[in-house]
Amino acid sequence: MDEKTERSTRDGLELVYPPVFADMSEAVRVRLRATRWWRALRWAARGACVLALGVAALALFVVREPDPGTAVVMTLLGLVAVAAAELVPWGTARSLFLMARSQGEARAVVDEDGGRWTTRDTDVTIRWAMLPRYVETPRLFVLLTARRTGTGFAYLPKSGLADPEDADRLRAVLDRNSARV
Numbered sequence: 352m353d354e355k356t357e358r359s360t361r362d363g364l365e366l367v368y369p370p371v372f373a374d375m376s377e378a379v380r381v382r383l384r385a386t387r388w389w390r391a392l393r394w395a396a397r398g399a400c401v402l403a404l405g406v407a408a409l410a411l412f413v414v415r416e417p418d419p420g421t422a423v424v425m426t427l428l429g430l431v432a433v434a435a436a437e438l439v440p441w442g443t444a445r446s447l448f449l450m451a452r453s454q455g456e457a458r459a460v461v462d463e464d465g466g467r468w469t470t471r472d473t474d475v476t477i478r479w480a481m482l483p484r485y486v487e488t489p490r491l492f493v494l495l496t497a498r499r500t501g502t503g504f505a506y507l508p509k510s511g512l513a514d515p516e517d518a519d520r521l522r523a524v525l526d527r528n529s530a531r532v
Contacts, residue, residue, distance in 0.1 A: 363462025364521050368511030370451035374491060376444040378506035381486045381493040383440055385532060396436035403429030459507055461524055466494070466505060477505060479528040486532045492525060495532065 368374075383389040407422040407429075451457070454470035461467075465478040482494040482505060490510070496503040509518050525531070 363460045364517055364524065365513065366459045366461070366507055366511030366521075367456060367513075368459075368508050369456050370448060370454070371508070371510075372444065372448045374506060374508045374510075375448040375451065376440065377488060377491055378493045378504060379444040379447065380440050381488065381491070381506075382495065382504040383443075385484075385486065385495055385499065387499055389439075392439070393436050396432045399432040400429035403432070457511075459511065461507065461521060463524065463528065465528075466507075468505065483529055484532045485525050485529045487522065492521060494525075494529065 403425040407425040410418040410421040410425065451470075454472055456470070458469045459466055465476060465482070467474070467476045469475075477494075481496060481503075483497050484495040486493045486495065490508060492507040492509070494505040494507070507521065509515075512518055512521065
């Protein structure tokens, strides 16, 4: 047994990776899709847009004296509502990425007890009871808290694995200790 395999078996699977905005963005989007409020917010923003466009149409076509100013304002408000809702994932990912980037390269060790993430200034251990669900994407494993309100997540980029075959081993550890969503 070589040293890398022995270390992975004894200490768990190790991932080493730099913070990448695309990974953070994908993890945030997975987290948001797993929440109830995110869908409600997006539908509310779209509903507000339709309502605003309806008021704009009324201001232009139904009243005796068309009011283009009201129509323009209502159209802009509707578009702002949708744009604001759609920018939430990007803004969240950007702020988390800037924090993670300031810490430099991350190291994660995942074993039967949970995960341990270490950066220049942080060392965090999270047991499986805190991350009982996970989602696999082509690039990541996103570990989710039990709360469906969007309170927490961790992610493990497949690019951080030393060997592509380790993805199967990591998936097996996750399947034993967490439920695939």
